Amino acid sequence: MQVDLNGKIAVVSGGSSGMGAAICERLAASGAAVVVGGRDEGRVASVVDLVHAGGGRAVAGLGDVANSAEAAALIDIAVEAFGGIHIVVNAAGVIHRADALGTSDDDWARVMSVNVDGTFFLSRAAVPVLREQGGGVIVNISSTCGLVGSAGLVAYCASKGAVTNLTRAMALDHASEGIRINAICPGSVDTPMLVSEHPEGTTADEVFARNLASIPEGRIPEPSEVADLALFLCSDAARHLHGANLSLDGGYTAQ
Ligand SMILES: NC(=O)c1ccc[n+]([C@@H]2O[C@H](COP(=O)([O-])OP(=O)(O)OC[C@H]3O[C@@H](n4cnc5c(N)ncnc54)[C@H](O)[C@@H]3O)[C@@H](O)[C@H]2O)c1
Numbered sequence: 463m464q465v466d467l468n469g470k471i472a473v474v475s476g477g478s479s480g481m482g483a484a485i486c487e488r489l490a491a492s493g494a495a496v497v498v499g500g501r502d503e504g505r506v507a508s509v510v511d512l513v514h515a516g517g518g519r520a521v522a523g524l525g526d527v528a529n530s531a532e533a534a535a536l537i538d539i540a541v542e543a544f545g546g547i548h549i550v551v552n553a554a555g556v557i558h559r560a561d562a563l564g565t566s567d568d569d570w571a572r573v574m575s576v577n578v579d580g581t582f583f584l585s586r587a588a589v590p591v592l593r594e595q596g597g598g599v600i601v602n603i604s605s606t607c608g609l610v611g612s613a614g615l616v617a618y619c620a621s622k623g624a625v626t627n628l629t630r631a632m633a634l635d636h637a638s639e640g641i642r643i644n645a646i647c648p649g650s651v652d653t654p655m656l657v658s659e660h661p662e663g664t665t666a667d668e669v670f671a672r673n674l675a676s677i678p679e680g681r682i683p684e685p686s687e688v689a690d691l692a693l694f695l696c697s698d699a700a701r702h703l704h705g706a707n708l709s710l711d712g713g714y715t716a717q
Pocket of ligand 1: 475651
């Protein structure tokens, strides 16, 4: 899909890895200037370098989105470096694989603070700038775990359910201002998160086999395939889409 994002400015949280990195690359390749958000200076710098190598424009946006001031600072970085914002992608996220009894207060707080607070803090900070510019786009990366339950993922499912409904609620508040807020709900995607936080001794092959068994299409997609859908949501082709939670899961939630 060819989309012209020349003149557009994007902030991508979690841009240093997985889907966020793929989205940074895709938006930049389509012409957008990108703030690559993340906490690890080296990994953020490598995505910035990749964008530059492809002829695109990008700067680093270091910070913890679970901290409201640091999340808001990502918007300031975009305004200072490029003059505004048009697109925000909330891709930062963490997972904890356990049932309720295996989820400590700290586990719960960590997952909720990054996935829910982080998405809220960055989106809230973006709205005044998007409004002033006459509109814009927010894309949240939720999950199939935000649409249906999944065993052994209590905090993660709760957090993604919140992101799914935050998407709808904020979309209603800002649709008439030309701000389109939608979410992508991926199933399993081949990123570092997919194989992270499993019980010790679990191999990547075992994780892939278990996930594949539940996907009707029988395939685990690449992060670039999520970036394709994010690009569509950022484009004018999605101009009437507000508050949608689009599953990208090989048919998993259709079962
Ligand atoms: N991989 C999957 O199978 C899958 C499926 C559905 C949804 N998701 C969601 O997709 C999003 C992207 O995840 P991914 O799979 O690319 O994983 P990933 O681990 O590769 O990327 C997550 C990113 O979030 C960043 N991050 C974590 N905590 C942060 C914080 N406090 N502040 C700033 N950045 C922070 C990490 O540094 C990393 O860049 C997440 O929201 C995740 O929950 C992943």
